[in-house]
Amino acid sequence: MNRKQRSIIIMLVLLLLISTIMGCDKHIDIPDVDIIEKDNEEPVIQLASLVSNFADYKGIPVDVTPMVEPYTVEPGLDNVINKRFFEFSPEAEELLIRNGFVVIPSETREFFITYEMNTYRYIPVPSFITTDSMLHNYHLFFSHLLRVIEKEKLSVELEKLSEFMFLESKEQYNVLKGTSWENAAKRNMGFFAVAGKLLDPTMTIPEEVKPEVEAELSLINKKEGIEVSPLMNIGQNLMSPEAFSEDYSQYIPRGHYTTDKSLEAYFKAMMWCGRMTFRTKNEDETKSALLMTLALTKKENGESWDKIYQPTNFFVGKADDLSYFEYYEPLVDIYGEDIELGILVSDSDKWEACLKEIKELKGPDINSIPIFDEDIQPDRENEIKGFRFMGQRYTLDADIFQRLIYREVKEDSKGNRRMLPKALDIPAAIGSEEAYSILETQGDTNFANYKENINKLQKYIGDLDEKTWTQNLYWGWLHTLNALLPERKEGYPSFMQNQAWWRKDLTTYLSSWTELKHDTILYAKQVYAECGGGNIDVDDRGYVEPNPELY
Numbered sequence: 446m447n448r449k450q451r452s453i454i455i456m457l458v459l460l461l462l463i464s465t466i467m468g469c470d471k472h473i474d475i476p477d478v479d480i481i482e483k484d485n486e487e488p489v490i491q492l493a494s495l496v497s498n499f500a501d502y503k504g505i506p507v508d509v510t511p512m513v514e515p516y517t518v519e520p521g522l523d524n525v526i527n528k529r530f531f532e533f534s535p536e537a538e539e540l541l542i543r544n545g546f547v548v549i550p551s552e553t554r555e556f557f558i559t560y561e562m563n564t565y566r567y568i569p570v571p572s573f574i575t576t577d578s579m580l581h582n583y584h585l586f587f588s589h590l591l592r593v594i595e596k597e598k599l600s601v602e603l604e605k606l607s608e609f610m611f612l613e614s615k616e617q618y619n620v621l622k623g624t625s626w627e628n629a630a631k632r633n634m635g636f637f638a639v640a641g642k643l644l645d646p647t648m649t650i651p652e653e654v655k656p657e658v659e660a661e662l663s664l665i666n667k668k669e670g671i672e673v674s675p676l677m678n679i680g681q682n683l684m685s686p687e688a689f690s691e692d693y694s695q696y697i698p699r700g701h702y703t704t705d706k707s708l709e710a711y712f713k714a715m716m717w718c719g720r721m722t723f724r725t726k727n728e729d730e731t732k733s734a735l736l737m738t739l740a741l742t743k744k745e746n747g748e749s750w751d752k753i754y755q756p757t758n759f760f761v762g763k764a765d766d767l768s769y770f771e772y773y774e775p776l777v778d779i780y781g782e783d784i785e786l787g788i789l790v791s792d793s794d795k796w797e798a799c800l801k802e803i804k805e806l807k808g809p810d811i812n813s814i815p816i817f818d819e820d821i822q823p824d825r826e827n828e829i830k831g832f833r834f835m836g837q838r839y840t841l842d843a844d845i846f847q848r849l850i851y852r853e854v855k856e857d858s859k860g861n862r863r864m865l866p867k868a869l870d871i872p873a874a875i876g877s878e879e880a881y882s883i884l885e886t887q888g889d890t891n892f893a894n895y896k897e898n899i900n901k902l903q904k905y906i907g908d909l910d911e912k913t914w915t916q917n918l919y920w921g922w923l924h925t926l927n928a929l930l931p932e933r934k935e936g937y938p939s940f941m942q943n944q945a946w947w948r949k950d951l952t953t954y955l956s957s958w959t960e961l962k963h964d965t966i967l968y969a970k971q972v973y974a975e976c977g978g979g980n981i982d983v984d985d986r987g988y989v990e991p992n993p994e995l996y
Contacts, residue, residue: 502915507993511936518542527571545940548949556581574989576929577953579996584960587918591760591964592701592708599753600711604644606749607714611637613740615651617786624790628680629732633740635661635676636721636733636834643714654679665713668697677721681729689730695720700963715835722766724831725804732789734832735799738772739784753835761919761965764836765809772832775802806830811843840919840965841906842958845874848898855893863892868955874902877930879947922961928995929954937991 518541522528525541533541533549541547553559556578614637618630635654639661642648650658660675670693677689695716702712723734741747750769779799780788789796808830846866847853854863867889872880881890881899890896914924929950933941940946 502911502921504911504915509991509993511933511991513936513938516545516939518545540945544943544945545938546946546949571988575953576950576990576992576995577956580925580953580957581960583922584957584964587922588701588960588964594756595711596705596708599715599756600644600707602749602752603711603714603718604641606746606753607637607640607644609744609746609749610737610740611641613743613746614736617736617740618653620786621790626732626736626786626790629729630736632676632679632730632733633736635679636737639665639676640714640717643717644710664691664693665696665717668693670694674721677723677730687727689722689724689727691720718835719833719837722829722831722833724828725767725806725808726828726830728800730831731800731803734767734772735776735789737832737834738769738776739786741769742773750835757838759917762838762840762917764833765811765839766833766836767806767808767831768833768836771806772803775799775806778802810839811847838919841923842871842962845871845902848902849874849895851892854895854898857888857891857893861892863889863895868958869951870899871958872930872951872954874899875906875927875930876903877951879932879944880930880951883951919961919965922957925995926954926957928992941991 518525520542522533522538522541533547537547537549551559556575560572560574560578611634614630614633618627618634621627621630631654634651635658638648638650638654638658642650642658642662643665654676657676657679664672664675671690672693673683673688674691675683677691682688696713698709698712702708723730723737725731741750747769754764776784776799779795779802849863849870850866851862851864856862867884867887869880869884870889873884884890890899913920914927915921932947935942
């Protein structure tokens, strides 16, 4: 079998694993599709809810009774039969005797290299396959698959969708010029001109929005930080404290997005579509959101949008902010399914009724908009609630962070504010006593509401069912990591029954979680792993870290 054949088989196995093990939540609450065909017109998709049930999660029951007899490592490593193959420093030897295991630095960049050394050097030393190595290889597969899908499918679809939505927004603008909806339509035309220009530099920008679009593109390319958005505040006072601001440092391409021009463009355009918020507190921005929703019902726009939304939903999850799904319902409830632009302008009573319904919609759980301190902007939900065209996704770990920083946990006795979370908050909220103990030692639990909030999180997370934990690949990855948190006791190998191993497992947890964040926050790196070569008659059996729940 040559290298190319092995690569094909590996990818097929990966696809099988992802589609059958991790699964996608098939109980997503999204309305049905309604397709209307009119004479001499293309089919109109009234609601792009083409939910693909990518895979059902099929859990494998695990029933384990640990029965390993206790043992110790003797001084001088006298009962370690393969010690002659290793050289330990005095400090490493002491730790090995004390804890039953030791972790030492290595110059190898991948786990498989370490494992293959025994075969290449004909050293009959059994390998110990750790959960670290399995989780790292899952990250490599995951990030590679995501990169390929983005480059070959999603970036192409986003460019097509941006073009269609721009043309539809331009038509809306031409109809609504001279009305109270003109500015909202103009904003949308500029919005999709920004996305289109990021994806296709040859695109011509309409004169009506050229200053704002060029200013927006300049800020995106400078990537310097928080600035008032020229396009989102079009027709409004840029100096007003109510003006919408964006953090343009978020547009710095990372990971594999820096290695390919098309992926770099996709990164910036998706960041634009995922972050810019049409706030419900601003009527003109809400008009823009409704016009976008209406535009998505035209021709194949909704289907094109869904081709991007559903695969990314499968990888990461549902949008945290309000989107097409939520805005479509009040739009149809108030105006009916066959909506003409003229009625938006002429019927102020229906507009007020629609606006009222929208303001009653639930806001996001996680804030990603730059806002002021609660002394200046006490009503955070009112500040951040709004529509996003392709909103960024809800994740449990971000929600945990949200609830364990200032505004939620208040101050400590010295008046200090917890402005940043710590990665250890995640395993602590899921129930890790060791993680909580470390946070307690570091003083993180001293903030007024920290203990109360983490107790609530532990109760909430503890009640989550398997269907929730396996609703998409992101949640499934976190679910896998949960198997690292229980403290191993009697019956497990002796080296797993001490604090050193529990902290090693915490390190594994945080390391894999970091790779998950890199993969799903527009960061990943493709790595090619060569398989071992040659047909050598050697006993290559080894030991596998006993954590069947994780596997």
